[in-house]
Amino acid sequence: MIVRAVGRYDISFKTLAETSPLTLLRLFGRGPVDDDTRIQPVERELVMSIKTVDHAFLVERGEDRWIEHFEAETVLSSRDLTQICRRAALLWFKNEAPVWTTILLLSRRHAPAGATGDIVEAQGPIVLRVAPRVLKLWEQSPAVLLAESNLLALPLIGGMKATREELAEVIEKLAAVPDRALRGRLFAELATWSSLNYNEVEIEEIRARTAMTLKELMQISPAGEQIRMEGREEGREEGREEGGLATARRDLSFVVTARFPGLLDAATIDRLDRPAAVRALFEALILAPDLDSARDAVRRHLPQS
Numbered sequence: 001m002i003v004r005a006v007g008r009y010d011i012s013f014k015t016l017a018e019t020s021p022l023t024l025l026r027l028f029g030r031g032p033v034d035d036d037t038r039i040q041p042v043e044r045e046l047v048m049s050i051k052t053v054d055h056a057f058l059v060e061r062g063e064d065r066w067i068e069h070f071e072a073e074t075v076l077s078s079r080d081l082t083q084i085c086r087r088a089a090l091l092w093f094k095n096e097a098p099v100w101t102t103i104l105l106l107s108r109r110h111a112p113a114g115a116t117g118d119i120v121e122a123q124g125p126i127v128l129r130v131a132p133r134v135l136k137l138w139e140q141s142p143a144v145l146l147a148e149s150n151l152l153a154l155p156l157i158g159g160m161k162a163t164r165e166e167l168a169e170v171i172e173k174l175a176a177v178p179d180r181a182l183r184g185r186l187f188a189e190l191a192t193w194s195s196l197n198y199n200e201v202e203i204e205e206i207r208a209r210t211a212m213t214l215k216e217l218m219q220i221s222p223a224g225e226q227i228r229m230e231g232r233e234e235g236r237e238e239g240r241e242e243g244g245l246a247t248a249r250r251d252l253s254f255v256v257t258a259r260f261p262g263l264l265d266a267a268t269i270d271r272l273d274r275p276a277a278v279r280a281l282f283e284a285l286i287l288a289p290d291l292d293s294a295r296d297a298v299r300r301h302l303p304q305s
Contacts (some may be wrong), residue, residue, distance in 0.1 A: 004253055012189050016153035017055045026144045029068050030100040037061045042095055058095060067091050069101040074108045101132040108138050108197040138197040142166055146291055155186050158193030188251045195286045196258050248278035254287045261293045
């Protein structure tokens with residue numbers, strides 16, 4: 001199984017792949033799996049750095065043996081499809097096992113208009129053909145993930161087809177996390193995943209599903225409380241301040257990569273030196289209904305050079 005998530009900031013998806021591969025297979029896999037299914041990670045390096053995968057698993061169930069190959073994409077381009085084709089072929093060559101490829105689309109706003117169909121690439125006399133299955137995260141039920149209650153992966157449910165009751169259960173579980181910094185980070189991810197697949201017309205639906213708006217969710221998040229405390233005590237505890245700034249920058253990078261790819265580069269984010277300012281821009285981008293609104297938020301919150 002290959003999982004290439006939303007940049008390196010998508011901790012909830014990465015955690016699910018690393019700690020609960022069986023759950024990941026049950027959620028998005030193509031073949032039947034049970035508790036006796038053997039799941040083994042395979043070598044990440046396929047040929048060169050461009051063919052390096054985040055996660056790959058060889059699956060064995062009884063006499064059956066295959067590779068589940070997933071590509072999780074926020075934005076899907078023709079170049080991405082070519083790389084998917086090449087990775088699937090290399091996985092087959094190196095492991096001598098059938099490869100089942102699934103593309104998991106993470107963002108409804110960036111999803112391609114139609115099905116991809118077969119991917120074909122000719123390299124001289126060699127023709128590579130992959131027929132991937134395409135899944136949309138926002139159409140998937142979170143029941144399996146919620147039943148396992150993998151705490152660090154629960155925010156992913158915000159981007160899935162969850163009922164009001166399921167989202168309320170997620171919020172209840174996250175609110176019970178005793179570690180304030182972890183609790184705040186998980187709430188921030190939940191808000192980001194929720195905003196990824198909804199627009200301003202559907203904000204009322206989010207309110208109905210979560211019993212609160214995204215802004216209200218961020219306001220009650222202990223992450224916001226932590227940033228405010230750090231702002232009041234700025235300079236007292238340098239280590240804690242640096243940790244809060246790093247966390248705020250990471251969350252901002254996550255939402256930019258997930259919702260508005262290319263809006264801000266890493267160098268610009270690294271120049272932001274106040275956690276409260278970074279968090280304010282993060283919240284503004286969470287709530288921005290479109291790219292123009294996101295650009296306006298950047299202009300309002302970034303210091304003028």
